[in-house]
Amino acid sequence: MNTRPEDLHKTGMLALDRRAFLKGSAGLVVAFAIVDPVAVMAAGASSTDSVASPDSGKLYAWLAIRPDNTATLFTGKVETGTGVQTALGQIAAEELEFPIDRLDIVMGTTSETVDQGPTYGSMSVRYAGPQIRHAAAVARKALLDLAADRFKLPPQQLEVREGAVSVIGGAGQSVTFGELVAGKRLDIAIEASGTGFGLKVAPDAPVKDPSTYAVIGQSVRRKDIPGKVTGQFTYIQDVKVDGMLHGRVVRPYGVGATLESVDETGLKDIQGFVQVVRKGNFLGVVAETEWAAIQAAEKLGSGLDPQSPQAGQAKWSDWQGLPEQEAVWDTLRKTAGTNTSVAAKGSVDLALPFAEKTIQATYKTPFQMHGSIGPSCAIADVRTDGATFWSGTQMPHQMRADMSQMLGIPEDRIGAGLVGSMPVRENMVLSRYVEAPFSRRGWLDWQAILDFARRQIAAYDVRPTDPHLPVGLLSGGNQQKAIIARELAFSPRVLVIAQPTRGLDVSAIAFVHRALMNLRDEGCAIMLISDDLDEIFQLSDRIAVMYEGEIVRDTPVEEATVPTVGLAMTEGRMAGRNAA
Amino acid sequence: MRLVARPNRNSPLREAMMPVAAVAASLLICAVLILLAGANPLTAFGIMAKAAFWGKFALTETLARAAPLILSGLAALVALRTRFWNIGGEGQIIVGAMAAAWVGALTSLPTPLLIPFMLIGAALAGAALAAVPASLKTRLGVDEVVSTLMLNFIVMYLMQALLSGPWKDPVTGWTNSPSILRAAEFPVFWKGTRLHLGVLVAFLAVGVVGVIMKRTTLGLSMKIVGENPRAARHAGLDVTRVTLAAALLSGALAGLAGAGEIGGIQFQVIASISSGYGYAGIVVAMLARLSAAGIIPAALFIAAITTGADEMSRQTGVPFFIADAMQGICLIAVLVAMTLSRYQIRFRTSPERRATP
Numbered sequence: 032m033n034t035r036p037e038d039l040h041k042t043g044m045l046a047l048d049r050r051a052f053l054k055g056s057a058g059l060v061v062a063f064a065i066v067d068p069v070a071v072m073a074a075g076a077s078s079t080d081s082v083a084s085p086d087s088g089k090l091y092a093w094l095a096i097r098p099d100n101t102a103t104l105f106t107g108k109v110e111t112g113t114g115v116q117t118a119l120g121q122i123a124a125e126e127l128e129f130p131i132d133r134l135d136i137v138m139g140t141t142s143e144t145v146d147q148g149p150t151y152g153s154m155s156v157r158y159a160g161p162q163i164r165h166a167a168a169v170a171r172k173a174l175l176d177l178a179a180d181r182f183k184l185p186p187q188q189l190e191v192r193e194g195a196v197s198v199i200g201g202a203g204q205s206v207t208f209g210e211l212v213a214g215k216r217l218d219i220a221i222e223a224s225g226t227g228f229g230l231k232v233a234p235d236a237p238v239k240d241p242s243t244y245a246v247i248g249q250s251v252r253r254k255d256i257p258g259k260v261t262g263q264f265t266y267i268q269d270v271k272v273d274g275m276l277h278g279r280v281v282r283p284y285g286v287g288a289t290l291e292s293v294d295e296t297g298l299k300d301i302q303g304f305v306q307v308v309r310k311g312n313f314l315g316v317v318a319e320t321e322w323a324a325i326q327a328a329e330k331l332g333s334g335l336d337p338q339s340p341q342a343g344q345a346k347w348s349d350w351q352g353l354p355e356q357e358a359v360w361d362t363l364r365k366t367a368g369t370n371t372s373v374a375a376k377g378s379v380d381l382a383l384p385f386a387e388k389t390i391q392a393t394y395k396t397p398f399q400m401h402g403s404i405g406p407s408c409a410i411a412d413v414r415t416d417g418a419t420f421w422s423g424t425q426m427p428h429q430m431r432a433d434m435s436q437m438l439g440i441p442e443d444r445i446g447a448g449l450v451g452s453m454p455v456r457e458n459m460v461l462s463r464y465v466e467a468p469f470s471r472r473g474w475l476d477w478q479a480i481l482d483f484a485r486r487q488i489a490a491y492d493v494r495p496t497d498p499h500l501p502v503g504l505l506s507g508g509n510q511q512k513a514i515i516a517r518e519l520a521f522s523p524r525v526l527v528i529a530q531p532t533r534g535l536d537v538s539a540i541a542f543v544h545r546a547l548m549n550l551r552d553e554g555c556a557i558m559l560i561s562d563d564l565d566e567i568f569q570l571s572d573r574i575a576v577m578y579e580g581e582i583v584r585d586t587p588v589e590e591a592t593v594p595t596v597g598l599a600m601t602e603g604r605m606a607g608r609n610a611a
Numbered sequence: 612m613r614l615v616a617r618p619n620r621n622s623p624l625r626e627a628m629m630p631v632a633a634v635a636a637s638l639l640i641c642a643v644l645i646l647l648a649g650a651n652p653l654t655a656f657g658i659m660a661k662a663a664f665w666g667k668f669a670l671t672e673t674l675a676r677a678a679p680l681i682l683s684g685l686a687a688l689v690a691l692r693t694r695f696w697n698i699g700g701e702g703q704i705i706v707g708a709m710a711a712a713w714v715g716a717l718t719s720l721p722t723p724l725l726i727p728f729m730l731i732g733a734a735l736a737g738a739a740l741a742a743v744p745a746s747l748k749t750r751l752g753v754d755e756v757v758s759t760l761m762l763n764f765i766v767m768y769l770m771q772a773l774l775s776g777p778w779k780d781p782v783t784g785w786t787n788s789p790s791i792l793r794a795a796e797f798p799v800f801w802k803g804t805r806l807h808l809g810v811l812v813a814f815l816a817v818g819v820v821g822v823i824m825k826r827t828t829l830g831l832s833m834k835i836v837g838e839n840p841r842a843a844r845h846a847g848l849d850v851t852r853v854t855l856a857a858a859l860l861s862g863a864l865a866g867l868a869g870a871g872e873i874g875g876i877q878f879q880v881i882a883s884i885s886s887g888y889g890y891a892g893i894v895v896a897m898l899a900r901l902s903a904a905g906i907i908p909a910a911l912f913i914a915a916i917t918t919g920a921d922e923m924s925r926q927t928g929v930p931f932f933i934a935d936a937m938q939g940i941c942l943i944a945v946l947v948a949m950t951l952s953r954y955q956i957r958f959r960t961s962p963e964r965r966a967t968p
Contacts, residue, residue: 450835465832470827473827474826475831
């Protein structure tokens with residue numbers, strides 16, 4: 032019942048590929064192509080999506096009508112259980128004069144829907160409603176005109192009802208929307224300005240008089256409920272992508288416990304076990320079958336908690352940082368974030384002394400977290416040419432922009448580290464070509480430079496491997512590898528390195544970490560600046576915390592824990608507050 | 612219709628075709644101008660080509676005229692590669708010419724040293740003049756576009772003041788400097804032509820600059836500074852020194868162009884000793900796509916326009932200034948071609964476009 036008009040609504044290839052297993056679901060898909068850095072540089076634009084959202088100024092961005100006289104509404108809003116899917120459907124059905132049970136609704140899939148702003152603040156019907164209402168009104172008018180052409184009659188002699196246009200007084204002379212559209216895309220330009228909540232769609236559309244409403248204001252069956260009750264709805268947790276493995280997280284002994292060691296003995300004997308995944312304090316296992324993953328996780332200690340931090344094959348530090356129950360309130364008070372004044376009128380200090388009666392009291396509310404009840408889950412399928420995300424987000428379009436930024440190229444790589452227009456070969460010796468063996472008395476030895484570049488490209492797995500390719504054409508991760516390959520090649524005595532693994536994939540991160548550790552063992556003094564706490568704890572011998580240009584804490588790593596380092600950062604902030 | 616950025620680098624073929632397309636476009640536009648002047652463009656271009664290349668005299672004249680353009684083009688190439696916007700080629704050519712004329716008239720020098728000293732003196736003078744805006748830029752951050760351009764006028768009026776005062780030709784009383792000594796005149800390689808030593812110097816300079824840019828650390832440093840000064844600084848390059856070196860080299864090359872005009876063509880400083888070679892050098896460098904090898908055909912093309920335009924003007928009545936217009940149009944065309952080559956023109960958006968990642 033929930034098939035989609037693929038043929039009518041051409042969208043991004045990635046989304047099309049994934050649609051097969053999304054059929055019958057309302058799962059969100061956020062897809063985009065990885066930005067080509069050169070195109071961006073040339074165009075001076077921020078991104079060039081090839082699975083871009085449809086143009087809000089086209090009717091097909093909002094509605095599609097199939098030959099069997101069923102229709103689809105496309106909206107950038109998402110259903111979070113509040114019923115906006117049904118409400119927005121009602122608005123569209125009303126203005127379109129279309130039976131609501133023949134209308135299905137695609138929500139939030141970024142390649143198929145217009146960005147109508149995030150779904151929050153009780154603002155979906157209020158802001159997205161009029162946008163959809165006006166688009167649907169334009170569609171009704173367009174269909175009426177199509178019918179007028181067909182019947183060779185003025186539109187005034189025609190009537191639009193229940194997804195069909197009929198001749199007033201003409202017995203049985205009628206044509207359905209599906210017949211009128213005849214399988215085509217609604218390629219009709221409509222007026223659209225602004226974005227998100229501020230998007231104005233077809234302001235002059237001939238909308239219906241609210242007194243004639245037949246669907247809006249009526250109680251209709253919720254669109255989202257049947258799928259959730261019958262199990263047809265694909266929750267994010269059920270989405271599968273090609274080559275996906277089963278995984279289990281091995282939880283730490285406590286929130287602040289650090290992972291000390293992992294003993295992988297015996298894991299290989301579990302049939303279907305693939306590997307242990309460790310990133311800082313995160314520990315997990317992946318396996319071909321769920322049962323193998325469960326077994327491996329239990330061996331590492333996932334089922335033993337809270338027996339002891341050393342009970343499983345993964346050893347954790349004993350962390351006792353949680354506050355006692357009686358101290359919860361005081362702890363929360365100390366870690367309080369920002370206070371926001373909602374309203375201010377007059378002065379409390381001036382008015383209180385004149386009050387007839389003053390009452391002094393303290394009110395406490397329990398700790399409440401604004402969070403998801405179920406385990407959070409999102410799926411990312413990142414390929415060399417693009418990426419698709421499934422997520423229970425309230426702002427899929429925003430998320431696409433964020434993901435694009437995250438996977439894209441941080442600007443500063445090309446800024447000072449590399450000369451984008453020059454080949455990898457030159458960039459590999461950017462700081463060294465004035466020295467032997469790359470040059471002698473001012474004469475370059477291109478063969479030596481080329482050999483060196485080839486060697487470093489191979490050693491650091493820079494791709495593509497062609498040393499003659501302008502470095503600006505490489506992906507961000509590979510540019511980073513190229514920089515690191517250059518900087519670490521000459522056994523520096525001192526190295527100041529900031530965010531060395533940002534934008535790199537897991538294997539590249541491991542490689543860089545290994546290279547840094549080797550360099551340390553060779554006696555190089557390394558100052559690592561990173562916003563990845565795990566990385567800092569994993570690599571550092573000493574950890575220093577800075578706040579407003581001053582070192583507020585500096586200890587060997589053995590004496591540092593995530594909470595104490597975090598506290599140092601917080602204290603720094605609070606001290607700054609008080610001073611101000 | 613809209614412009615879309617090309618996803619990939621241009622192929623070498625497209626890169627090579629760019630100046631050709633630019634030249635073709637400027638010829639087309641000039642054809643309209645010639646038409647407006649009342650002549651048949653095809654006939655006019657035919658006369659120009661013949662006057663520039665047909666026969667010993669025409670060919671050698673074009674080569675002789677190409678010499679200062681080659682040197683001035685190389686000067687622009689070196690500077691532009693390093694992103695030192697040297698618009699001061701004209702002034703540097705003039706001081707080079709003045710230095711060569713001064714050395715060439717020195718009776719105190721042993722005759723075999725005259726010509727080498729003229730060349731060295733001219734190069735030093737050009738470099739010294741270029742050093743002024745270069746140090747202003749590196750020390751004080753003064754914009755070199757303005758300072759190099761303005762210096763052209765200072766040098767030009769200084770020269771004219773000299774010519775109407777202390778340097779006035781004592782024999783004729785005209786505003787030309789005294790002639791250089793007979794022994795200071797550049798040898799000519801082919802009797803009856805003006806293929807002088809300066810032409811050989813120009814062609815040798817192409818090789819020298821090519822080697823510097825491709826094979827030396829200095830050349831690579833200049834390119835890196837030009838492409839990304841931040842990365843250059845980060846890599847430990849002394850950006851100030853590299854910029855100064857490029858400016859000095861650029862000035863020296865322009866100065867050599869002045870020496871050629873004195874030693875091989877005029878034998879004295881005249882008011883129109885450079886007549887725009889400094890500016891034309893920028894056109895040559897851009898047409899050559901900033902490659903040393905491209906400088907020779909580009910300079911020959913510009914030289915051919917100027918030699919050919921003389922004859923064309925005589926025969927068809929089209930004003931000689933069409934040559935200047937053509938140079939200007941050529942520069943614009945090559946700039947447009949460079950920009951356009953990074954884009955492709957789409958006449959309509961096909962729905963499939965969105966589907967390609």
